[in-house]
Amino acid sequence: LIEKKAYVLVTTHHGVLKNYGFTHPSCVNASVAFDSTSLSPTYKILMGVPGESHAINIARKSGLPESIVEQAERYMAGGDADVSALIKALTEKLDGLSEKEKELEKKERLTHEAVKKADLKALRIRQQELQLKDAQIKESNRFLSDSRKMLENLVREIREAELTKATTKKVKDSIAALEAGLEDEKRRQDEKKEILAKDLDAQEKAADKSKSSKTKLEAKDFQKDDRVIINSTKMKGVIVSKDKKNSYLVLVGSVKMSVSKSNLSLDTREVQLGSPSIQFDAAPSSGDKPVFELRLLGMRGEEALQALEKQLELCILHAVSSFSIIHGKGDGILQNLVHEFLKNYPGIRSFDFAPPEDGGTGKTYVTL
Template sequence: MLKRVLNILEYHKVIDQLSKHAASSLGLQLIETLAPNNNLGKVQEWQRETDEAANVLRLKGHFPFGGITDIRASLKRSKIGGMLSPKELIDIAGTIRGTRIAKNFILDIVEEGTKLPLLSDIVMLIEPEGELERSIQSCIDDSGYVMDSASETLRGIRGQIRTLDSRIKEKLESITRSSGNQKKLSESIVTIRNGRYVVPVKQEYRGAFGGIVHDQSASGATLFIEPQSVVDMSNKLNEARAREKHEIEKILNKLSEQTADVADSLLDHVDRLARLDFIFAKAKYAKQIKATRPKLNDKGNIHMKKARHPLIPAEDVVPIDVILGDGYHAMIITGPNTGGKTVTLKTTGLLTLMAQSGLHVPCEEGSAINVYKEIFADIGDEQSIEQSLSTFSSHMTNIIDILSKVDHESLVLFDELGAGTDPQEGAALSIAILDDVFAKGASVVATTHYSELKAYAYEREGVINASVEFDVQSLRPTYKLLIGVPGRSNAFEISRKLGLPEQIIEQAKGQIASETNQIDQMIASLEQNRKQAELASEEANKMKAEIEEQRNQLNRELEKIDREKQRLIRDAEEKAKDKIQKIKTEAENIITELREYQANPAKIKEHKLIDAKGRLEHALDALSDHETKVKADSHEKQGKVSFSPGQKVKVISFGQKGHVVEKLNDKEYLVQIGIMKMNLPASDLKAVKEEKETKPVVNVRTSKSTAKTELDLRGERYEDAMHKVDQYLDQALLSGYHQVSIIHGKGTGALRKGVQNKLKSHSRVKSIRFGGAGEGGSGVTIVELK
């Protein structure tokens, strides 16, 4: 893109705003070099990067860049053998740590199910140099101090330094505390000169302490002397400090060499961190200006929905719709001065530049922007004082340059085309220029005052009129862009509003050609029709929103009803399970009671057996009825229950049997019970099997009843056979038998083995044996009961 165009459209101001969102100098450097790209594939990739970062910010609210600094200079110096300072090494360790945190942050989001292919590609090849980080942190603390633990040698040297330092201080403090030395000292203190410990001695007592004079006061009355008694110790202290410095340099050199070994890898990591900082700065900026990702194309289509200029304060900007490419690729905008024509041009151009730079644009979702090879603009007063060119000449020089470069992959923005010269000639030139650019296939947005250009769009296919709205009542522009409607002169209306006499206005109107009046009337009619259409559209949108809200409310109510239905079903199933369990428990208790009666036949009383039998049958009936009712309820809810006329049924609520006379509807039947006919719900009915089918109940027999003394299981399935053994033993016990036979056959032996295992575990079986020669042999088991 031409630098001149970037300046005209104030692209640099967007870059300045974007720069404020960089978390480090790494990202800032990439932002400062950002420029629009004209490759559709590359721009789409940039947009996807920004979109992925925006998704991360929506999910997490931030991206961790803490501790990351620009360490590239230090890394390059380590590669040529330079010794890095403790501060540089700490920055390297911090950046390694920041790299690890950044990588894990992205991968954790991906593991949670969010797709971030481009960001994942950036961090996937990062392998943080953890060993170098640990080596640096074990030697240098956060303030840049090389710790004693960096090496055993350094620990020993510093121990010696502390010892010597302590002994020197003690010796000097004893000198200053001595009563005999009070009059010889200017002050009873120990201080430092040239890195050596000294005491302030009066000039006249210079020889009293011996040693070395390191400094004197401004007046010469006080000498700062290192007493002879500590000179040797001070020399040893300086030697120790020299060894300390040497050891520290040795440690730093070792860490610098370790850094040099992985410098190339770290340089790559830093470049990736810079890219991440840059991408997230774009996402943060998009969030600030409420921008969205545009749909990109190279077909010349622009559809900016509610576009806002990013440099105009949010409370002042008026959103506009800009459409090109839908059957036309040239737009002629007319309207009054300060009405927003130039802002429309700049918004169109600047948002296109932003999109081609990978930045989201301040438009509504679904906006589309074309990727252009070049963007040309002739906007504003370009008068050149140095060249003594007039406004017209300056504009024309720029336009000539544009005409020599423009092609079908260009966007051209003309502001006040043909201005600065005779209106008639200017209008003719404007038409000729537009024809030339239009013929080359470029997308064009032009503003003008010339009324001749209002008819230009009507006469040429592919060109559309537009205007900026002006409110005659308030005498102020609304800054709204009206596509499809040319602007009209409001001079007469404004003059009338301001109080110009009507006869002057009418006289002025008479000076205008009838064709111009007809055009103005046509435009006025178009504006009126547009306003009516807008009101109708707003009303339709309002009704649509209300209907949508009602539909959503109904959906929520249906979901609520469905949840309540499922809850009621679950509650009913739980209650049913509880009731069935209680009934089963009661039946088991009754059977246990009957077995106890059988164990003590002498105590058996007939009425107790009859009572127990009745209770057992009642429990089993209740169980059967309850299960049937639950099934009927379930079928009723699913709309599947059905009975036929003449079908025998049992009325659950009465416990009586009858038959269906007539089906009244899907949920109600006419049922006859004896001589009575009643309308009953389907949920209160259950089908009754034919009389030949017996109800599966336990047969409780008194001493008067008889049962067979043998049970034939041949041909039975294993599970059915085991169930029949249980039932048969209960019947045999109630019949008073002491020995019975169970015929299972020989076969594979599986049934025989199962029967005998069952019998061995039965509490009322005394013993078992195979049948004898005349009893069936091993195909029969003889059971002796207790």
């Protein structure tokens, strides 16, 4: 069968075949994990590890006479017992590796989040530096223009008048005023730099304080069909189900997204009952094409999400691997809504803010 390159699934209790699976390059062992406490399978596939026989334990638990069980143990005291011990050791090592793999994934995720926060902070600093430089250039141009006018007037007066003590004094006073103006301009620029540094530090402390207060906030448990408000975006939705331990699947318009419990609050406003409305969301037609720059400015939250969802579907249909979203800066509501949606949408490889010269935090690059 191996020579014919056939694909075969074989189940066996023979240790010789398990050993063959280890030593032959065309074969691979696999088994279903077994809970030795409850003596029942966990239905989890373990690749590379052959199954261990639990016949003795099951027989003893099932009430088989102890004399028969002991006799069977004596029969297995040879090679089968060695294979069983080897399999048990391999299973324990696999469990240990799985735990380490989970720890590494968690550390990698935390590192990625820390890097992303650092990149965002650096981006904001670059944006404010560009704004400061632009303001400095304008003020410097104004100062140079005023100084040039003053010098031109001074030169004209010198040419027109005789060089007297009064004229010489006036020239010296003008030069002293120009030097004082230069010192004042330098002092103003230093003050602005200091204000920028303090502002960035205050923003960082405010963000840490906001995060700390959110983690301390105990959110209530929500039930299916509860009407809720997403605190970060002020969008309203309906609880579909509990997604994970501390998050819920929320339906916002026609879009489902996973939202953390601490980011949800119950919508206590009375719901006005009226005639039910039915809405059909048409799938993108073959004539529609994705855009390379999706503009969401001026749209309401639900409308923006629908436009973004359609764009993503069109990108998948037309094999477009990247595009950009213009959501603006403002108070950040639309920006947060877009990022929350992208974080939970399958098929998104990455998304990041644009560099300052291309829109900064008002624009997001998306890679599928």
